[in-house]
Amino acid sequence: MTLMHKILGATAAMALSAGAALAEPALIFDLGGKFDKSFNEAAFNGATRWANETGETFREIELQSEAQREQALRRFAEAGSNPIVMAGFAFGDALGQVASDYPDTSFVIIDMVVDAPNVRSVVFNEHEGSYLVGMMAAEASESGTVGFIGGMDIPLIRKFACGYAQGVKAVNPDATIIANMTGTTPAAWNDPVKGSELTKAQINQGADVVYAAAGGTGVGVLQTAADEGILSIGVDSNQNYLHPGKVLTSMLKRVDNAVFDAFSDGPGLETGFQIMGIANGGVGYAMDENNASLVNDTMKANVDAAAAKIASGELAVHDYMSDDSCPELSF
Secondary structure, three states: OOHHHHHHHHHHHHHHHHHHHHOOOEEEEOOOOOOOOOHHHHHHHHHHHHHHHHOOOOEEEEOOOOOHHHHHHHHHHHHOOOOEEEEOHHHHHHHHHHHHHOOOOOEEEEOOOOOOOOEEEEEEOHHHHHHHHHHHHHHHOOOOEEEEEEEEOOHHHHHHHHHHHHHHHHHOOOOEEEEEEEEOOHHHHHOHHHHHHHHHHHHHOOOOEEEEEOOOHHHHHHHHHHHHOOEEEEEEOOOHHHOOOOEEEEEEEOHHHHHHHHHHHOOOOOOEEEEEOHHHOOEEEOOOOOOOOOOOHHHHHHHHHHHHHHHHOOOOOOOHHHHOOOOOOOO
C-alpha cells in the first residue's frame, strides 16, 4: 500500500468515526432534575435502556433555567447530535425557533406539538390512565374524599386531574374530590415542601387517598401521605417502591418508551404527531410486589375492564384540553 493510500484510508476512517460521533443522540431534561423519580427520570430510563441494549452512548443536559432551552437545543444541533429529544411541553417555543435552522436534524418533543417537517411530537392520553387510578382511589377510600395535587397549573395537569375525577365518580358518584395546584411557575415542579403542605391540608379536609401529578414536588406528597397514614398514587414512573405498602399504585406515562423509540429510530426518524394512550400501551397503572396487598382481585378486574373499554372506544374519558372544561371537577 502506498503512502497516499494509507493517508486516504486513515482519512476515510476518521470521517466514518466522526460521522458516527455526530449522530450520537441527545436528551434534554426539563426543570426539576434528571432524578425527579417521575417524568424526567422516566425519560432518562428510556435513554439508558437504549444505551444498554445497543452499547451506544448519548448526550444529556439538565437545565437550570428557562433561558437555557434554546441554547441547549442549538448547542446539541451544532455538535451534530441526532436525534435530539426534549422532555417537556415548555420546549415548544424554543423548538419552534430552532427546528428550521437545522433541517437535517431530527427533533422529538414530548408533551407538545410543534409543526415542522423534522419534528416528531409525542403526546399522551394522561386522562385515560388517570381515570384508571381514579377508580382505584375511590375503591380504596374509606372516607369518600380523595385528593389531587398537581404541579404547575397548566391545561396538561388539569387533564390529569379531570381524568382522575371522572374515574373516582364512576365508582362513587357521591365522592368528594379536593384538587390543588402547587404553583403557576416552573418552580412548582420541584417543591416537595409545598407538596407536603398541600397534602396535610387535604388530609385535614378528610382525604385518605391523594394522587400527585407534580414532578419532583410529588416526592413530598408521597412522603407525607406515608407519614400521615393515608394512601398515595404516584405518576409517570412506577413510584410504588418509594413507600412499599403505602402507595396504592402509580399512573404510568411511558415517557421511557417515547425516548427509547426515538433513539432507536435514529436520524431521519418518522416525524409528525404521535398519540400514546391505553390502546397502544402509552399509559396504564403499576402493579408490583410493593402494592400487591393494597389492590384486591375485584379492584383490579374492574379497572382492567374499564381499560379494555377505553382501548376499544366503548368508554370515552373527557379530555380537559379539548375544550378547557371538566364534567366532574371545577378548577
